[in-house]
Amino acid sequence: MRITSFLSCIFSVLMLFSTYAQDKPVNNQHVFDDLMYRQGSIYRTASGKPGTAYWQNRADYTMEVSLDENTHVLTGNIKITYTNNSPEQLDFIWLYLEQNVFTETSRATLTTPLNGNRWDGNVDGGYTLTNIKANGKENPTHYINDTRMQVYFEKPIAAKGGKASVSMNFSYKIPEEGMDRMGRLSTSEGTIYALAQWYPRVAVFDDVVGWNTEPYLGAGEFYTEYGDYDYKITVPASHIVGGSGILKNPTAVYTQKQLNRLEKAKESDKTVYIIKPNEVGKKSNRPKNTGTITWHYQMKNTRDVAFASSASFIFDAAKIDLGNGETGLAQSLYPAESDGDHAWTRSTEYTKASVEFYSKNYFTYPYKNAINVAANVGGMEYPGVSFCSYKSKGQSLWNVTDHEFGHNWFPMIVGSNERRYAWMDEGFNTFINHYSSKAFNKGEYSSYIDQPRQITNYLTYSKSEPINTYPDIAQSRNLGYVAYYKPAVGLIMLKEYILEPERFDRAFKSYIKTWAYKHPQPSDFFNHIENVTGENLNWFWKTWFYGNGNIDIAVNKISKVEQGFIIEVDNRGEIPMPVKLEITYTDGTKADVKLPVEIWHRTNRWRYLHKTNKTIDKVVFDAKKQVADINAANDIGVF
Incomplete structure (x- = not known):
């Protein structure tokens, strides 16, 4: 091509784009790429x-602890067996020491505003650790920083299946105010201890960031490995304990009357008292009246365990239908202060309904026992155990019970990282709560x-x-x-x-x-x-x-043409949406139209030809109000 012809061609193209630019539509490719x-x-x-090469590591726990209700101190020992399934050898492992948050110098304390927040906690706690061993070696090289502990091994843990062990003794004062996740509550019949984050836990080592060692500050929750737990809890003989997993020694901790009632509850859709309100505090309520009793629990393939202990518990239960002939047991532990038909007397009913709904609609509940505990915690979830406010009643008790047990699916079954991605557990759970609430007791x-x-x-x-x-x-x-x-x-x-x-x-x-x-x-x-x-x-x-824009779809104009009507819609926000229109004709009949999201690829205004012999009265975007559109005033167009 000669240079003059080439320049002439370029000039023509530029003139075309110059003319087009005067009415250039918005380019939304940045949204769709x-x-x-x-x-x-x-x-x-x-x-x-x-x-095909996915891996995750594993941590198995054996623990024995004892509770002193005079000093409010928990003392115990732990052995962790760690399995390294990753493709690299590990010189050390990281543990979380989350009780260290309850000190004056913890990062959480020092980053709490002067006017406080939900995650305020006591500052007279923190771990005392002794007899630390790594693969049997006493006093291994280790470092503690705030709520994290790094433990080194003499020989690295081999890749693809290597094992190591860490053991230690620990003790700490149980906080009264435990950052709204645990704590102790004084009641007329004794203290309720809600114990969570109560033992040193292994942090997750994954293929995305390696060791996940974000400090525990309050809002960010937890990310832990799966494993098997065997734990024993020694408490005053007057106490009733509810813990994650399966109780292995029921005949040692319950009276025969209570065992009989538990058997009845396992077959009952209606709530059955195991300990009635008028039985709390009576000597006949316990198999022994002095000294201590040890409760033995086991839980398989879980990312955590929690428990509650008190002499003040009213205790009731009912069967959970999990589907395919499988059953579990919904249980509630609460003090006299929480008793009542409009309060915690319905807790087991709520727990049963919640677990049954999620089992039927999403994934079968794997933990068998679902225990709701009244405590000085607004609402907090652990595998098989929830702590909910002892003050909750009616809808507030349903909401918190349903929400906390919904967490057994997110993040207990689906083990996402709560500390980084709160929306993957809280948001997903709030989503399924929406449907559970609609289904409960006919709305x-x-x-x-x-x-x-x-x-x-x-x-x-x-x-x-x-x-x-x-x-x-x-x-x-x-x-x-x-x-x-x-x-x-x-x-x-x-x-x-x-x-x-x-x-x-x-x-x-x-x-x-x-x-x-x-x-x-x-x-x-x-x-x-x-x-x-x-x-x-x-x-x-x-x-x-990942954005912070909004949805604003508008019905801009309706025009009559020979074939019917042109309906003009605008995307006035930053978020595109498919466009569902409800068209009402002057004769009272209606038609529904759905325009795909692709109409917004290259423009924020779209003209749709609606072929009809009828006359349009009005057009409504999102007539069922299913979209979080920020401006309802422009949703309706009238011809």
Whole structure:
């Protein structure tokens, strides 16, 4: 081509783009382009599954502890057997010493605002550790920093199956105020001890960041390895204990009358008293009246254990139907201060309904026992055991009970990293709570989230933060939305509006089954949902989970043309959405239209030709209010 012809061609093209630029549509490619999450590896596949070389390490625990209710001190010993399944040898392991948070110099104490917050705790505690051994060697090289402890071995732990052991004696004063996760409560019949984070725990070593050693500050919760637990708890003989797992010595800790009642409860859909309110504190209530009694528990393939102990417990229970002929036992332990038909007398009913719903709809409950304990904790979850406020009644008790037992699925069964990704346990759990509440007792109580538009005040708040905000960094006033409500609303929209229920449920249940007792990352969830649904949802993950924009779809204009009507819709927000329109005709009949999200690829205004012989009266976007659209005023267009 001659140079003059080439320049003439270029000039023509430039003139064309100059003319086009005068009415250039918005380019939304930055919303729809790919994220790095699509990349797979031998450890985690692009389809959102564990890869052919996926590994995770294991920690098995043997523990014996004793509780002194005069000094409020817990004393015991622990042996940890650690299995290194990783492809590299390990010179050391990291442990969490979370009781060290209850000191004046802990990072959590020093980063607590002067006006306090939910995670205030006592500062007269912390671990005393003695007789530390690594593979039998006394006083191995070790370092303690705040809530973390590093223990070295003389010989590295071999890769791909090597084992090591760490043992020690420990003691600490049980805090009264335990950062709203544990503690002790004085009642008329004795102190209730809610014990959690009560032993040194191994941190997770994974294929993503290696050792996960974030300090315990309060908002960020926990990330621990799976393993088997064998633990014994020695308490005053007057105490009743409820612990994670299976009680191995029931005949040693219960009276014959209580054992008979427990057998009845295992067959009963109605709540059965094991210890009646008028039996608390009586000598006949215990198999012995002086000294101590040891309770022996075992739990297999779990990431944690917790327990409660007190002489003040009313105790009731009922059968849980888990499906396929399997049953478990819902149990409640609570003091006289919590008794009543509108209070904790319904706790076992709530626990049973919650566990049965999640077992039926998502994944069978594996722990057999589900124990709800009234304590001075607002609400906190552990495998098979929940601590809930002893003051809760009615809907508040249902809400906290259902929420804490829902956590057995996220993160106890699906073992995500709570300390980094609070939304993968709190948000997912709040999402399933929405459906459990709708199902309970024919809708006796409302859901946390009646509809997605319920959170638009937060979404338009000038200081709102995105879902992926690190929980210990998020503003305290925002954490409920960042970790709980916004991710739950996102999943509700994904299920009810974007994908529709059957398609979403198939993928969500597949995710739970695929990652049960494993450690998924956010990318694993995104990849798995996309691969099972067959839908590219990059635009949704990017804008809703990793962005801080909003949804605002508007019905802009309705015009009559020969073939029918042109309906013009605008995307006035930062987040695209498929567009569901309800069209009402002047004769009162209606039609539904769904425009795919791809209409927003290159523009924020779309004109849709609706062919009809009827006359349109009005057009409504999202008539069922399934989308967290921030401006309802522009959802309706009238012809």
